[in-house]
Structures are given as C-alpha cells and as structure tokens.
Amino acid sequence: MAKVLIAYSTVDGHTLSICERIAGIVRGEGHEVTLAAIDDGPAIDLGEFDKIVIGASIRYGKHRPQVVDLINSNKEILESRPSAFFSVNVVARKPEKNTPETNPYLQKFLKQIAWQPQNLAVFAGKIDYPRYDFWDRTAIRFIMWMTKGPTDPTAVVEFTDWNKVDEFGRKIARL
Numbered sequence: 001m002a003k004v005l006i007a008y009s010t011v012d013g014h015t016l017s018i019c020e021r022i023a024g025i026v027r028g029e030g031h032e033v034t035l036a037a038i039d040d041g042p043a044i045d046l047g048e049f050d051k052i053v054i055g056a057s058i059r060y061g062k063h064r065p066q067v068v069d070l071i072n073s074n075k076e077i078l079e080s081r082p083s084a085f086f087s088v089n090v091v092a093r094k095p096e097k098n099t100p101e102t103n104p105y106l107q108k109f110l111k112q113i114a115w116q117p118q119n120l121a122v123f124a125g126k127i128d129y130p131r132y133d134f135w136d137r138t139a140i141r142f143i144m145w146m147t148k149g150p151t152d153p154t155a156v157v158e159f160t161d162w163n164k165v166d167e168f169g170r171k172i173a174r175l
C-alpha cells in the first residue's frame with residue numbers, strides 16, 4: 001500500500017471532481033489517498049507521500065501561480081518518486097488538442113516549470129454558464145463562439161471523457 005497525494009487547483013470544482021474519481025480508483029487498488037487543495041493556505045508537505053499527482057485547471061490561458069510555486073519549491077521531492085501532472089481545460093475538447101503532446105497549455109506549462117513529470121494527462125473540462133458572473137460568461141461565450149463551442153448562456157456542458165480519467169487513475173495506482 002502506497003501513500004498517494006492528489007494535490008489540486010480548481011476554481012469551479014471540476015478539477016476536484018476529476019481528482020475524486022481518480023482517488024476512488026486508486027483507493028480501490030488498495031492505496032491510501034489524500035486530496036489536498038493547492039491554495040494560499042498552509043504548505044502541503046509533499047515529502048510525506050510515496051506518489052504524487054498534481055492536477056490544475058486553466059483560466060484565461062494559465063494554471064494558477066500557486067501551482068507553479070508548489071512545483072518549483074518541491075522539484076527534488078517530485079523527481080525522487082513516481083509522480084504525475086494533469087491539466088483541465090476546454091480546448092482539450094478538440095480531438096487534435098487533447099493529448100499532452102498536442103495541448104498548447106500543457107506544452108507551455110512544461111516550459112515554465114523546473115520539474116518534467118514522468119506521467120502527463122489532459123482532460124477536457126466543463127462549461128457552466130449559469131455559474132459564471134456576467135464578465136466571465138461573456139468572455140467564455142465569445143471564446144466558444146470563435147472556436148465553434150456552445151454559446152447558449154443557460155448551458156452546462158461537461159466535455160470530460162471519464163473513461164480516460166479512469167484509465168489515468170489505473171495508471172497512477174500501478175506507478
């Protein structure tokens with residue numbers, strides 16, 4: 001049994017839902033899983049864990065700076081044990097942008113951080129217009145209009161391929 005950390009950065013909770021799904025699979029394989037939010041609160045002690053997964057969503061082109069800080073201040077620990085990173089964004093709903101190699105945000109992020117994760121994944125996220133404030137809703141509708149996505153302001157659309165999430169969870173359990 002390994003002690004597995006799943007550290008996540010979310011704004012609207014969808015990355016957490018993905019982490020919970022991965023946690024369920026990893027627990028099912030007999031491991032102990034801790035979920036921890038990457039925020040401005042107390043620092044997470046990565047050194048306590050045998051395997052580390054970091055998951056973060058994209059907002060206006062970027063993962064949050066706390067994610068970069070956590071990674072850059074724990075480079076040695078991350079490199080010394082099995083670890084993984086995944087990104088959640090809606091560009092990944094497009095088949096030509098849904099792999100670690102083809103997703104522009106993940107590729108840009110890898111150039112920004114000192115750690116090069118052995119295991120990577122990209123998951124398409126969720127659009128939840130009723131939840132957003134006026135400006136975010138307007139901005140996302142405009143981006144969706146430009147990229148041929150849903151623009152109905154009442155729409156809630158989940159693009160996530162949960163089979164792909166499950167497969168990643170099984171991979172984490174086996175690391």
Ligand SMILES: Cc1cc2nc3c(=O)[nH]c(=O)nc-3n(C[C@H](O)[C@H](O)[C@H](O)COP(=O)(O)O)c2cc1C
Pocket residue numbers: 009010011012013014015016057058059060061062088089090091092124125126127128132136140
């Ligand atoms: C204000 C806002 C900005 C976003 N910006 C981007 C973006 O630049 N590119 C992208 O692919 N997805 C973008 N998204 C989509 C999010 O990545 C997607 O909704 C994801 O599921 C959010 O995950 P979270 O709930 O864990 O934060 C944006 C969403 C919101 C609400």
